[in-house]
Amino acid sequence: MTELVSYEPATGEELWRGAHGDVDKIVGVARRAWPQWAAQSLATRIELVRRFVNELRKEQDEFAELIARETGKPMWEARTEVEAVIAKVEISIRAYAERTGQRKLDSGLQGTAAVRHKPHGVMAVLGPYNFPAHLPNGHIIPALIAGNAIILKPSEKTPAVGEALLKYMNRAGIPSAVVQLLIGGPEEGKALVAHPDVDGVLFTGSAQVGIAINRKLATEPGKILALEMGGNNPLIVWDTPKLNDVAALIVQSAFTTAGQRCTAARRLIVKDTMYDEVIDHLKKLVDRLIIGGPFDDPQPFMGPVIDNRTADQLTESFLYLLSNGGKAISHMRRLDENRPFITPGMIDITDMAERPDVELFGPLLQIIKVDDFDKAIAEANNTRFGLSASLVGGTPEQYNRFWANIRAGIVNWNRPTNGASSAAPFGGIGFSGNHRPAAYYAADYCAYPVTSTEMEQPRASVGVGFKDQ
Numbered sequence: 001m002t003e004l005v006s007y008e009p010a011t012g013e014e015l016w017r018g019a020h021g022d023v024d025k026i027v028g029v030a031r032r033a034w035p036q037w038a039a040q041s042l043a044t045r046i047e048l049v050r051r052f053v054n055e056l057r058k059e060q061d062e063f064a065e066l067i068a069r070e071t072g073k074p075m076w077e078a079r080t081e082v083e084a085v086i087a088k089v090e091i092s093i094r095a096y097a098e099r100t101g102q103r104k105l106d107s108g109l110q111g112t113a114a115v116r117h118k119p120h121g122v123m124a125v126l127g128p129y130n131f132p133a134h135l136p137n138g139h140i141i142p143a144l145i146a147g148n149a150i151i152l153k154p155s156e157k158t159p160a161v162g163e164a165l166l167k168y169m170n171r172a173g174i175p176s177a178v179v180q181l182l183i184g185g186p187e188e189g190k191a192l193v194a195h196p197d198v199d200g201v202l203f204t205g206s207a208q209v210g211i212a213i214n215r216k217l218a219t220e221p222g223k224i225l226a227l228e229m230g231g232n233n234p235l236i237v238w239d240t241p242k243l244n245d246v247a248a249l250i251v252q253s254a255f256t257t258a259g260q261r262c263t264a265a266r267r268l269i270v271k272d273t274m275y276d277e278v279i280d281h282l283k284k285l286v287d288r289l290i291i292g293g294p295f296d297d298p299q300p301f302m303g304p305v306i307d308n309r310t311a312d313q314l315t316e317s318f319l320y321l322l323s324n325g326g327k328a329i330s331h332m333r334r335l336d337e338n339r340p341f342i343t344p345g346m347i348d349i350t351d352m353a354e355r356p357d358v359e360l361f362g363p364l365l366q367i368i369k370v371d372d373f374d375k376a377i378a379e380a381n382n383t384r385f386g387l388s389a390s391l392v393g394g395t396p397e398q399y400n401r402f403w404a405n406i407r408a409g410i411v412n413w414n415r416p417t418n419g420a421s422s423a424a425p426f427g428g429i430g431f432s433g434n435h436r437p438a439a440y441y442a443a444d445y446c447a448y449p450v451t452s453t454e455m456e457q458p459r460a461s462v463g464v465g466f467k468d469q
């Protein structure tokens with residue numbers, strides 16, 4: 001049987017090894033377990049997800065350490081991820097009540113009309129490697145609360161974190177048949193998504209894979225599909241005096257988690273009169289940025305990217321931009337031949353004839369100089385993606401114009417493109433996903449509304465068109 005192995009990006013050491021799962025068998029177990037889980041009271045399911053938080057809290061440091069090992073992100077960031085997992089539970093309980101709770105309505109029909117929600121059944125959760133606990137958890141918890149059985153297929157780069165997440169859930173008393181782990185690669189992923197006994201797919205990952213799933217499910221209109229994909233997110237810098245703060249905001253947007261966030265700023269669009277000063281501040285800050293292993297002391301700003309192949313692809317992308325009209329502001333360099341530590345790359349692509357509209361998932365920032373605010377907005381919209389966008393500086397009137405014209409699901413003023421709230425709807429448009437698949441509105445994907453109209457006695461409403469007896 002094929003085995004999956006995960007390695008620590010920072011050291012190259014093997015971290016985890018396990019056999020690929022049997023999709024049919026796992027789906028069968030979920031199918032059989034589901035009715036009993038759905039029949040539990042909502043209060044019981046809520047009690048159990050709250051117990052999961054208690055279990056996790058007991059081993060919060062160990063879990064953060066595992067996340068740091070398997071992703072390469074610094075401990076301070078791994079701890080933040082565990083906090084986000086914990087916070088998601090109360091957010092999801094609230095979201096279930098507010099988004100999918102029972103509602104009476106005035107339907108205009110005779111009788112009492114109400115909308116109530118039911119779980120879909122078996123939900124497949126496909127997770128990413130950048131937040132291997134937080135993002136799948138953001139789908140698992142609302143789906144569990146709603147009464148679904150879950151199959152988690154973690155990214156093949158982070159199986160250990162996926163396994164640990166479910167272990168805490170099982171310890172809390174959520175049955176192991178109700179939250180199962182499927183280890184595997186694309187083959188298992190495809191089989192799971194297309195399985196006739198899987199009722200919904202909650203996906204977080206690249207646009208390429210998300211679009212393939214969407215195509216695969218095109219003939220199954222009833223299957224629920226939440227797509228949280230990537231971005232080619234713009235950050236516009238307009239008139240603003242606080243350049244130290246602006247530089248810090250740009251660095252945070254583009255380079256936290258080594259740029260491996262769906263919300264990372266990929267394109268910096270700068271007003272021409274601000275350009276030299278902004279770039280100067282930015283370069284100085286990037287030069288001070290510490291890159292290192294997750295447990296280094298002092299803690300690094302960012303770790304390695306996920307693996308050597310990704311590091312190679314990113315440095316190749318940087319060279320591609322450079323040889324196609326880009327001007328290097330700061331070179332993306334490999335710091336270690338054997339490990340995927342790379343320096344943040346910044347490149348001015350203003351003069352590039354054709355700009356690639358792909359998500360470069362790493363610490364690579366493309367910079368564009370513009371001389372007019374409307375051109376800046378047009379430049380920001382020059383993408384098929386539409387996840388997150390920020391304006392830094394400018395007047396309230398300009399922010400309003402930006403807000404009205406920008407095509408993105410998350411729009412910010414004077415704050416980074418990333419670090420979006422988990423208590424708010426989260427998601428994008430276009431190649432970024434199908435609207436609001438995550439965070440607060442994830443609840444919408446986890447239960448379907450049933451409209452019921454109820455009368456005390458049987459009665460039809462059409463009384464014309466019959467012959468006399």
Ligand code: UN1
Binds near residue numbers: 426
């Ligand atoms: C980010 O903005 O860096 O809970 C990711 C969620 C979001 C994820 C945000 N807060 O799904």
